Amino acid sequence: MTYTKQPQTDAYSLILEAIDVGIYKPGDRLVESDLAERFGVSRTPIREALQRLETQSLLERDGRSLIVASLTHNQMSELYVVRRELEGLAARLAAQHATEEEIAVLRAMVSADDALINDPAALARANRRFHKQIHLASHNRYLVQQLDLVHRTMALMATTSLAAQGRGEIAQGEHDGIVSAIEARDEGRAEAALKEHISVAFMTRLKQDADARERAE
Structure with missing residues (x-):
């Protein structure tokens, strides 16, 4: 799936959609620079989106990395x-x-x-x-x-x-x-x-x- 350049405020929605459609699956590591390149936005809104997703328990920490959370x-x-x-x-x-x-x-x-x-x-x-x-x-x-x-x-x-x-x-x-x-x-x-x-x-x-x-x- 390819993405055209989006407004920076869409970073959260773009990452969430990528998880929803299975581009990123439980256990996959999310890297700011990779996400910024994929979605065509700067790293600041990506960082803010990742923080928001972590707060919502959709992402979790694995050492210093953020990964897509899994459900028990x-x-x-x-x-x-x-x-x-x-x-x-x-x-x-x-x-x-x-x-x-x-x-x-x-x-x-x-x-x-x-x-x-x-x-x-x-x-x-x-x-x-x-x-x-x-x-x-x-x-x-x-x-x-x-x-x-x-x-x-x-x-x-x-x-x-x-x-x-x-x-x-x-x-x-x-x-x-x-x-x-x-x-x-x-x-x-x-x-x-x-x-x-x-x-x-x-x-x-x-x-x-x-x-x-x-x-x-």
Whole structure:
């Protein structure tokens, strides 16, 4: 992936996106000079961005170096517990407050994303866009802020659960059910559908991790 020269204030977003799309994976070392060259910005905003990412626990110290943080099993479990509750609340509020236009956008996203079922990386990007749209449709700025933090931390997972065999098609069906509940203004069903969606994603990821450990033995 190549980058054109960006405003220096974008350094944080550029590094975060690079982690999110897997250019930098957990354990990778981030070097100021390399990042400045890659993104076409000076080292000062890069340094400030790295400090911010470290404060948010997305980077951690390895001696004098900063590396992309890794999530332990317990940290991942804790993250999914919080994500499940917050996402469920977002769906409930979206069923209350989403405009007809916002619901139409969600429906269009589900239809368009069906074409990405066999492309896990593209579907993962579309999945993040879909969930963000639900967050915004909640019309609750504080909830959106908390979910942004959760999803930033999700970037520390080196793989996507959507890469599991058959998961993309199942997830799309779950998305369809979530939007149907929001369309019907059924707050309880929307919340339950989204919470179940996150639970299934978590179970899928746990199985992926178990399979990876088995292969490594």
